[in-house]
Amino acid sequence: MLDKPKKRLAHVNDASSCTFGTEEEARKQRILRAADEEISRIFKEVDARAARTSEQSGKAEPSGDFTPADDTAPGSQEDKPSPSAMRSGDNAAQADNPHSGRDPDRNEIDNTQSGTKAAEITNSTGTKGSFHRRLGPVDFSKSLTAGLSAVRKNMLMVLLFTNASNILVLAIPIYLFQISDRVLTSRSTDTLIMLTIVIVGAVLLQAIFDAIRRFILMRTAVEVAAQLGAPILSAAARASLHGTGREYQTLGDLQQLRSFLVSGTLLAFLDIPFAPIFVLAVFLVHPHLGSIVVLSALLLTLVAFINQRATAAPFGEANVFQSKANLHLDSMARNSQIINALAMIPEAVKIWGQDTAGSLKAQVKAQDRNIVSAATSRAIRLLTQVALLGWGAYLAIQGHITGGMVIAASIIAGRALAPIEGSIEGWNQFILSRGAYRRISTLLRSSPLNLERLVLPKPEGRLDVERVLYVPQGTKRVVLNGINFSLRPGDSLAVIGNSGAGKTTLGKMLVGSILPTSGSVRLDLMDLRNWDQRQFGDNIGYLPQDVQLFPGSIKANIARMRDDVDDQEIYQAAILADVHEMIATFPQGYETIVAADGSPLSGGQKQRIALARAFFGNPRMIVLDEPNSNLDSAGDAALARALKHAKQNRITAVVITQRPSLLQHVDKILLMTNGTISMFGRREDVLRALAAHQAGQLQNGPLAAQLP
Template sequence: MVDETGNEKNKRNRARRGAKAEEASQSPSETNKPDAKSASANGAGGNGNGAAANGRPSSGGRPSSGGRPSSGGRPSSGGRASNGASASNGASASNGASGGSSSGASASGVANGANGTAGANGTAGAQAAANGGNGASGGNGANGGNRGANGTNGTNGSSGASGGKGDEVRPQVATRFADTDFRQVLGTGLAACRRNLITVAIFSFIVNLLVLSIPVYLFNISDRVLTSRSYDTLIMLTIIVIGALLMHVVLDMARRFILMRTAVELEAKLGAPVLAAAAKASQNGSSREFQMLGDLQHLRSFVTGPVLLTMFDAPIAPVFLLAVFLVHPKLGFIVLGASIILLTIAGLNQRLTAVPFGRANAFATRANLQADAMARNAQVMNAMGMIPEGVLIWGKETAQSLISQVDAQDRNIIMASCSKFLRLCTQIAILGYGAFLAISGEVTGGMIIAASIVGSRALAPIEGTIEGWRSFVQARSSYARIRALLHNSPLNFERLRLPRPRGHLIVERVLYVPPPNKRVILNGVSFELQPGESMAIVGASGTGKSTLGKMLVGSIFPTAGNVRLDMMDLRNWDPRQFGESVGYLPQDVQLFPASIKANIARMRTDTTDAAIFEAAEMADVHSMISEFPQGYETQVAMDGSPLSGGQKQRIGLARAFFDNPRLVVLDEPNSNLDTPGERALAKALKSAKDKEITVVAITQRPSLLKSVDKIMVLKNGTVQALGKRDEIMPMILPQRSPAGTPPNGEVPLLE
């Protein structure tokens, strides 16, 4: 009886608390006041202890962290209290997550579990808050609409940042495009082209068969109409031939339309993969791979050109040859012999022109690279009068290319002229020998004319192939280069999508010997940085500092050894995910021809203005950008104008810190900075340390050394000294004597 009485009392107590919760929900003016004893300013619950809707403890429970009902004193948008709303779930009625409803929880927040015991540690309400919702509170915290910090408020009862906007919830996995296998893209593009080309081949076969209507018409006019003098036969034959020619024209237009759209589809499917693979392959600074876009244009021109149609007509040549044999076998043997000779000329033409055409393409590529280099260094060449020398170098390469082209074209023209002469002689032979056969009574005059036309059509594709051989060779070479680029691209291999890195950088016995000179640039370099640590790399020019910086951001890979981020080798990180977690300021800062806003955002369109502003504030360039008439919308030209060298460097610094990367590598970040720029850089390094961003700064200026934790000295590609700042500073910056010279005649390593 005692137990029953106690249970009845507990039930009555819970009923009274439920009634009070209902009264509180009906009196928002009184219950919406903040509770001074509330455990959290943001109203985040989820501590696993039973709590009533008005913030008072249930039996055996503790108050919820919010202690207030939802806005307006009503349950969340689902119509019922959410998972965090019941006493059994350890949250108040105001803590419902996005209107989700909990099983067994009433709108008043009365618990269904005995004694208000917590049973919601893993419920959907807590999980919804943990997965990046607006905390656990239906009212979005004490300040109204502010997001919970890091989306963790629903799981451990901790509150978001009070009095302001919490940190934006970041995804644990980097934003990425769809997985791209360039080999598969190439195969898909070729498959689409193959389907279209099969259709074109069928149309070509029909088109060439319809061409036979003309010699058949002439044969019937000569041997039937003229002898029978029948107007009806003439009219019917003419109508049939006109219909055949009309179908010929329609199908010929259709196959040309298909080829044109095939070329467009080919460039649309392969353009982006070729550009991406070329950008990845040219990260060593060479722009040779970007010539692949020109190769893609060559392929498109070949597909839409007349040479490919001629090649489609070539397989139909045996049909015309058979038609000549049907007229008379001896005439057929004349055409067959001419075809064999033409094929021999075609093979000889290929052998004679392959080497000079290849040499011409090689020299043309060098000339294009020289022109690209002149375009990149136009200001320097104009300032120092180097244009004649640049033009001279380009002219030498172009001259060699033209000489080789002329050599190859001369041989091709000779072979094409021989083939044309042979074709004309074949027609003469058919007419002459046909006349001989006609005199003998073996053939008629109409058969001779028909055989001459059909024989010419049989030889025309072979002759056209010889004349267009150069275009075919260029297209074949272009396709081979594109295929090799896409098949060998490192972007083909899918990597595991790892969690966002913390910034733990490990460099293990790195050796770098770039081809082709085989000179050792880095030898046995090793160091380790914990998340949030910063290190300066100093040393004389040519010691491998910039090379090491490129290696740390994955632009180049070591010949031996490993560079690891969070224990994972950089080769095994997904390129997109790794790039979003890394910031890089190269020694030569180049901006894209776009707005300042787009440059800071790394040309991404899936970002927010707040993220751009945060990066600008971190690099302390907001005030500088505000001085421009158009502010963040100021357009940057190809040469970087209207920005100065120092302004470009500061914009590049903001770009490096965009989206709070975990690793930032700065190569000579203060080389063009004035005093305000130096202060902004020091402020950025301090902010990076506060956000636990690992920073590696390559510098030769002592002013930057005061802002780092460690210093590494490189000499001839090896580590000469490595340690904490206070330990290394006296070694590289010794105290100077009053006379201004270092004691003992030592020269600082920075000089």
């Protein structure tokens, strides 16, 4: 890149009010440099000891000490760097070597091999990069497994406290039984006091155990969210490239799981296994009473089954309508300016209202059935209490049991049936949570990010597009057909053509945003689908036709929202894109805060900031889609200088444009017509052919000039 001194941006740019550095950041930098120096010293000592050991054994080995990049010409160093040099030396190498950029391999070296030296290769441009090394897959399914493991582990503790809590629930029936059959008959105050003290202790202990299990479930929900939040968002972001955007709603599914883990429905499910114990206790009082409880439990189970079958379809329909309504809300938020400017609010609200009405209608249908089931189960439980008390009184009259036993059996039966009733009332939440888990599992297990990738050397920028055909999913319209061309490292290409010719689609395909239906797009001979996504993104720049900035500072937007980059890299990207002087005119400079819509920046300023973002990190290939659509004459001049900088730094550039002013700054031109290539070749050849065509001198048939 540029031959700039390695220093903080605040020192480069004091006069322009672009102050990044603070005393706290400077102190952190000094600490980091001291730590790197100490680590380097330790590795050098280890290497020196290894060398002495090798000499003593008669086997000479290279020391592997790192020579700073500013002492050695780029590309001339043949020694392999030590692990410390891989961390601390790449910044110095980047300042001296205009083609080195940032190390594309940002992944950690395996801890078990941290003492080994990473092999390097020298490419044709004299730069060096890490040799081919296998990178393990992200494997989001491991995150899902870790989340499930956390749930299972914590559930064991919850079940332990649930067991104790349910046993202590028997304290009240036993207390009533003892008072009715022992205290009242013996009129013993001492017995009453002793029983009361014991029961009060049992009740307090039961309350403590119940609170503890709720605490554990709450923390389990938080742990699940922490384990799955980032993987779900990453997988959704990747899947949304080829989806409808609903993948992001999987984060709402995670919220549904969290709600279920802290809900009373889950507690009811956890209490159900103890219902047979309570039924057995009622059987011990009298078999007739136990039979009544069993019959009631069977009736409640039947009601729950009917409720599930009756509400599954309406709840699913409601979820579909609600998802569509949420997508429409997102669209309204993104296009709020257009909606207000064109007075489209009534129509937008109408569309949202139709989807919402469909969701509410289905919900009402499902909830009506759920309410009927809940009322039926509650009636069954109350009738069970009546039957127990009535038949128990009859048995007491006959002398089979006592009055205290009747009351105790009634309370125990209520405790046995309560979890079943609670499960019926919360069955809808269980269905929603089960569906949410299935969607999360499908998203994480099927993500293409799970596939293993090979970490490659930093690319040179060679681009090969081979027989590309693209038909959007769900349609039969051919957008791209038979696209073939190649670019050498450092080449610049202008893609021109009428609207709808497929230029923007081709640009998206070159950066991996969409994948070809058939054919391949290769960077340095490797298909884009086989590049590690992080490494590929580090080595390309992209300026889309619809420029979007993220809420935050200009500095963060240029740095692609990363917080682990040096300010010098941001400065170099701004210089490459020729926007540093523009940023310097802002009152807060690089710390100027922009909103999601880019305000307070103008359209041209947004486009130039996005251009700097495309140049960030010294990419080897940039794709610019209509980069001058919002630029004035000064912006056009800055864009021309940026393309010149790209040429000087051997950055392969693809510019999609409809303006002839950019054609003089490229090497080759590609003319597209209806998704096919009409002309491709050197700028002079294509311009001559276009001029001949306009003059009526071009014979029939497309010209496809070949690369020299």
